[in-house]
Amino acid sequence: MKNQKNIIVGLIILLFCIGAHFVHYKRLKSFKQQIKLYNDLSNANYSNTPAEFYNNIQVDIPNLTATTIPLKAMKAIYITANEPADSVQKAIKLLHESRKENPFLMYSEGNLAQIYFSLRQRDSAYFYARKSFNGLPKNAVHYAMLSKLFANKNEYDSIVYYYQKINSRDASIGKIFLASMNNFYNDLDLINKRLVLQITEDLKFINKKDKDLQLLADYIIYGEDLVEKALNFEEKGEKLLIQQQFKEGIELYEKALEIRKDNFPYIQTIALASFNLFEYKSVIDNLEKLEKQNIALDPLSLYIKGISHYNLREYSMACNYLQRAAKFEQKNAIEALESICQ
Amino acid sequence: MEKKIASISYLILFLLTGFVNTSTVYDVIGIQWYYLSIINCFSLVYFIFRHKKLNFEPIKFFKSSINLFYLFFFLTSSISLLWAINMIVSVDALSKIFISLFSLFILSQFEIFKYITIKRISIIFSIILSLEVYFSIRGYFDIISVTDFEFGMASKFLKGVTGNKNITSASIAFKLPFLYYLIYNSKNILFKATLILLTSFAYFNLILLSSRAIILTTFLSITFILIANFISILRTREPYLLALKRIIIYLIPIIIAVGVAYPTLDQSVRIENRVESINENDESASTRIRYYTKGISYFLENPLIGSGLGNFQIISIQLDKENIKSYIVPYVAHNDFIELLTEVGLFGTLFYLLFVLSVPYFLFKIFFTTVDPKVHLNLILLSLPFIAYFVDANLNFPQYRPIMQVSFIVYIMIIHEFYKSNFRGKSLR
Numbered sequence: 054m055k056n057q058k059n060i061i062v063g064l065i066i067l068l069f070c071i072g073a074h075f076v077h078y079k080r081l082k083s084f085k086q087q088i089k090l091y092n093d094l095s096n097a098n099y100s101n102t103p104a105e106f107y108n109n110i111q112v113d114i115p116n117l118t119a120t121t122i123p124l125k126a127m128k129a130i131y132i133t134a135n136e137p138a139d140s141v142q143k144a145i146k147l148l149h150e151s152r153k154e155n156p157f158l159m160y161s162e163g164n165l166a167q168i169y170f171s172l173r174q175r176d177s178a179y180f181y182a183r184k185s186f187n188g189l190p191k192n193a194v195h196y197a198m199l200s201k202l203f204a205n206k207n208e209y210d211s212i213v214y215y216y217q218k219i220n221s222r223d224a225s226i227g228k229i230f231l232a233s234m235n236n237f238y239n240d241l242d243l244i245n246k247r248l249v250l251q252i253t254e255d256l257k258f259i260n261k262k263d264k265d266l267q268l269l270a271d272y273i274i275y276g277e278d279l280v281e282k283a284l285n286f287e288e289k290g291e292k293l294l295i296q297q298q299f300k301e302g303i304e305l306y307e308k309a310l311e312i313r314k315d316n317f318p319y320i321q322t323i324a325l326a327s328f329n330l331f332e333y334k335s336v337i338d339n340l341e342k343l344e345k346q347n348i349a350l351d352p353l354s355l356y357i358k359g360i361s362h363y364n365l366r367e368y369s370m371a372c373n374y375l376q377r378a379a380k381f382e383q384k385n386a387i388e389a390l391e392s393i394c395q
Numbered sequence: 396m397e398k399k400i401a402s403i404s405y406l407i408l409f410l411l412t413g414f415v416n417t418s419t420v421y422d423v424i425g426i427q428w429y430y431l432s433i434i435n436c437f438s439l440v441y442f443i444f445r446h447k448k449l450n451f452e453p454i455k456f457f458k459s460s461i462n463l464f465y466l467f468f469f470l471t472s473s474i475s476l477l478w479a480i481n482m483i484v485s486v487d488a489l490s491k492i493f494i495s496l497f498s499l500f501i502l503s504q505f506e507i508f509k510y511i512t513i514k515r516i517s518i519i520f521s522i523i524l525s526l527e528v529y530f531s532i533r534g535y536f537d538i539i540s541v542t543d544f545e546f547g548m549a550s551k552f553l554k555g556v557t558g559n560k561n562i563t564s565a566s567i568a569f570k571l572p573f574l575y576y577l578i579y580n581s582k583n584i585l586f587k588a589t590l591i592l593l594t595s596f597a598y599f600n601l602i603l604l605s606s607r608a609i610i611l612t613t614f615l616s617i618t619f620i621l622i623a624n625f626i627s628i629l630r631t632r633e634p635y636l637l638a639l640k641r642i643i644i645y646l647i648p649i650i651i652a653v654g655v656a657y658p659t660l661d662q663s664v665r666i667e668n669r670v671e672s673i674n675e676n677d678e679s680a681s682t683r684i685r686y687y688t689k690g691i692s693y694f695l696e697n698p699l700i701g702s703g704l705g706n707f708q709i710i711s712i713q714l715d716k717e718n719i720k721s722y723i724v725p726y727v728a729h730n731d732f733i734e735l736l737t738e739v740g741l742f743g744t745l746f747y748l749l750f751v752l753s754v755p756y757f758l759f760k761i762f763f764t765t766v767d768p769k770v771h772l773n774l775i776l777l778s779l780p781f782i783a784y785f786v787d788a789n790l791n792f793p794q795y796r797p798i799m800q801v802s803f804i805v806y807i808m809i810i811h812e813f814y815k816s817n818f819r820g821k822s823l824r
Contacts, residue, residue: 056446062453063443070436070497076490077425077432084425091421116483119422121708121724154481157712160722189712191720223720382542 079114086110087118090127099134107131112147116154123151126161133168141168159188159195166198178202190218193225200233209237210245216252224263227256231269238273249273261317261348271313283312287319299326317348325357333361352381359386363393398449401441402505406516408434409498410523410805413566413798414556423558427797431494438501449504456503461811464750469496471743472704479703480710488705488738498804508812513773514580516809520573520802525593527570531555531563532600549604557798564606565787566798567597568613569806572779578644579772591648598652608790612783613649619782620645620775623762627771630763641772683729683790689714690728694736701740710737727792734792751788754781754807757814765817777813780806 089106093099110131112124129144129151136143145168148161155161162185169178179202185195196219203211216230234249241249250273257270271280290305303326310319324339340350340358350358359374372394378386415430416423442451456462469492479485534552538544555563571594578590601609624638693714694701702710711725719725728734735744758781762774784793784803793799 059446059451059453060443063439063446063451066453066497066500067436067439067443069493070432070439073490073493073497074429074432074436076487077429077494080487080490081420081425081429084420084422087421088419114483115487117481117708120722120726121712122722154483155709155712156480157709157716158722158724189716189719189722191717193721221720 076114079111083111083115083124084119090118091120094122094127099131102131102135104135107135116151121155121158122160123154123158125151125154126164129161130164141172144168157188159185159192162188163192163194163198166202170198170201175202175205186215191221191223191226193223193229196226197229200229204233204237207240209233209240210242212237213241213245213249213252217248222256222259224256224260224266227260228263228266228269231256231266231273235269235272235277261346264318267313267316271316275312279312283309286312290322294322294326297329299329302326303330315342315346317343317346321351321354324354328357328361331364333364336361337365352378352383352386355381356383356386356389360389363389368393397445398505399510401438401449402507402510405434405438405501405505406507406511406805407519409502409801410519412801413523413527416556416558424795424797428491428494431498431797431801432490435494435497435501438505439497442501442504451504453500453504455506456500459503459811461750461753461807462499462503464746464753465496465499468743468746468750469493471746472739475701475704475739475743478700480706482703484706484709485704492704495800495804498801499808502804502808507808513809513813514577516805517573517576517580520570521577521590521593524567524570524574524597527555527557527563527567528593528597528600531560531567531604532596535600535603544603546605553600553603557796560604561606561608561791562796562798564601564604564609565783565791565793566802567601568609568783569780569787569799569802571597571783572616572776575645575779576773576776579641579776591644591651594648595651595655598648599656602652602656608786609783611790612786615782615786616779617646617649619778623771623775623778627762627768627775631766631768631771633768633771637768682725685715685718686711686725686728687730687733690730690733690737694733694740697737697740699740699742701736701738701743704738704743707734707737727795729791731788731792731794734794750807751785754810757810761814761817770817773813777810781810 086106086109090110093102107128110124110128112128116124118124118127125147129147132140132144132147145165148165148168151161162181166178166181166185169175169181178198182195182198182202185192186199189195196215199215200212203209203215212230212233216226219226221227231253234253238246238249253270253273257267257274260266268280271283275283286305286309290302290309293299293302293305303323306319306323306326310316310323313319320339320342324336327333327335327339336357340354343350343354355374355378359371359378362368362374363371372390375386375390375394379390409431412427412431415427417426420426442449445451457466469489472489472492476482476485476489531553534548534554535544538548538552550560553563554560557563557566574590574594574597578587578594581587581590601613620642624642627633628635628638689711690707693710707728708724708726711728712719715725728737732744732748735747755778758774758778762771765771780802784799784806787793787799793803
């Protein structure tokens with residue numbers, strides 16, 4: 054009797070065990086699928102995926118990815134990217150269903166806004182764009198969608214207002230803001246123009262090494278014509294440097310720098326070209342300009358600065374810079390360090 | 396005999412969970428929980444078929460307080476499904492707790508301590524530790540054969556079997572005291588010397604991994620060793636030179652590891668630099684503090700009903716939305732207890748705390764009721780894994796990692812057995 058009881062209890066526990074095992078099996082299967090999901094997500098490329106894959110994405114258990122994106126929403130993205138336009142309703146249905154699975158991530162809402170926008174259902178697009186923005190304001194995709202909708206309604210000051218609301222220094226959101234302002238800056242009133250200029254200068258100062266952001270900011274600060282002129286000097290200068298006409302190349306870069314002041318790549322290029330002309334003082338002066346702006350020098354710049362100091366008989370500084378360059382496995386720096394600083 | 400072989404086999408298979416690995420899944424924990432589920436299900440089927448021979452009595456499970464605490468934790472967590480933001484997420488999390496509960500059940504059915512001594516379990520832990528160290532430290536030797544080692548390389552090349560340098564560090568730190576257990580309880584000088592060398596290697600590996608949680612663990616462990624030995628001298632009236640010898644033996648591997656590491660390693664790997672890196676500008680520290688603060692605030696607003704087991708990953712988005720960029724969310728609170736408070740509320744967390752804190756309770760109780768110096772020594776050593784786990788649970792998320800859970804379950808059973816054997820008047824084996 055006692056044995057029978059034990060076996061019955063054992064069997065009941067076994068039932069629970071099988072239930073738990075089912076969940077673990079489903080999770081394992083989903084984790085296998087999620088390798089591709091994350092690969093596609095990080096590359097933002099969902100097209101050319103076989104229907105067999107996305108139709109078999111497990112969306113029930115678990116219903117979220119390891120980073121909490123609803124799996125139904127992911128499936129919807131694959132459908133919109135791979136199936137004809139008439140399948141969009143299927144994707145919309147999945148996105149709506151997935152909203153309650155993670156009500157705070159706003160991934161589904163963000164994608165709904167994009168789909169409704171492409172379907173020209175502006176009111177729905179605006180509703181979900183606002184919802185996703187309010188739910189997760191520092192998300193570049195959410196801000197981009199909202200900006201697009203405001204631009205469509207000619208409400209350019211709202212783009213500025215919402216950017217201020219985010220209070221973000223993030224480069225990706227900054228670039229979206231600057232790209233919008235490049236298009237609509239002239240349509241703003243004087244107060245907003247001043248505000249945008251201030252924001253642009255701040256963004257430019259914070260993201261010194263982001264070339265794209267610098268260009269977008271310069272278009273607003275110096276105006277399109279002047280920046281185009283600078284880019285023209287840059288292009289011609291680059292060609293001359295390739296042809297080893299360093300002096301002429303430097304002159305053009307200096308002209309470009311007169312327009313786009315403190316431009317980090319220009320200053321660096323002038324320093325490198327000066328090194329080829331054995332103008333070591335100029336190399337040091339230019340690279341020090343960057344250091345004063347708290348821009349960390351790359352290994353090559355560290356190396357040429359080290360050699361320039363050496364040629365000016367500033368041995369201790371030379372070894373210091375060569376040592377720093379050698380830490381980055383800069384081959385010439387390692388050799389120079391061994392022969393000069395032993 | 397059959398039960399002995401079966402129980403030891405189960406224990407070994409159970410403790411080898413950390414080595415179950417594949418690159419075909421997004422997160423290795425998926426296959427590790429699945430593996431645990433398989434060995435548990437098979438063990439239960441085996442028990443049902445061989446119930447007479449193996450003396451299968453489910454009631455045995457309920458005779459242990461630690462099992463009951465965990466069972467109540469499981470039950471209160473199950474109730475949280477009713478108000479979970481996402482019930483499927485809760486079911487998923489609950490299935491993991493069920494595996495741990497079920498492992499406690501299987502281990503209690505096997506009556507593992509009838510067949511295996513703590514010394515032998517320490518040998519198993521030490522072998523596993525050696526393998527973990529080997530799989531981590533070999534990356535270091537690969538690096539130095541080509542170039543100098545730098546701190547930044549550890550996360551890629553020294554991550555070991557766990558796939559993450561912090562988990563590897565925590566797992567090594569947790570198992571290290573079992574090596575000490577063997578050092579102190581072995582009489583063979585050559586064996587002792589080999590173990591000391593192995594311990595030094597493990598510490599060297601920890602220095603290379605430079606996990607700040609482990610630096611804290613080591614600091615707390617050394618402090619604990621000093622204070623506990625001092626109190627032990629007062630209580631047992633043992634000659635202080637013996638205690639001093641014990642402390643020196645404890646410190647030797649650390650001194651060797653630091654002595655080898657410091658002249659050869661880059662500045663970035665040095666302990667003082669890793670400690671100095673914890674400041675208000677440190678993103679990792681400030682992020683953790685933010686999660687803790689927001690987690691506690693949420694708990695204070697919802698003390699009885701949390702967001703549902705496993706739902707911290709969802710509610711944290713709402714709590715931290717002003718800081719989230721892109722779709723990268725606070726998946727864990729980096730503190731198991733705060734995470735549970737936000738998920739299952741006060742009662743569930745209380746039972747889990749009782750389960751975890753039963754370890755220091757048992758250890759303190761024995762410490763202050765016995766004056767046997769040998770028992771004191773073993774008690775001090777057996778306290779150290781708790782320090783490692785508790786620090787990890789307060790700064791990381793060991794509850795999420797099967798490799799830490801299996802070790803902790805076996806450890807908590809050792810402590811419970813140690814407690815029972817001492818109060819039964821049996822000497823420690």
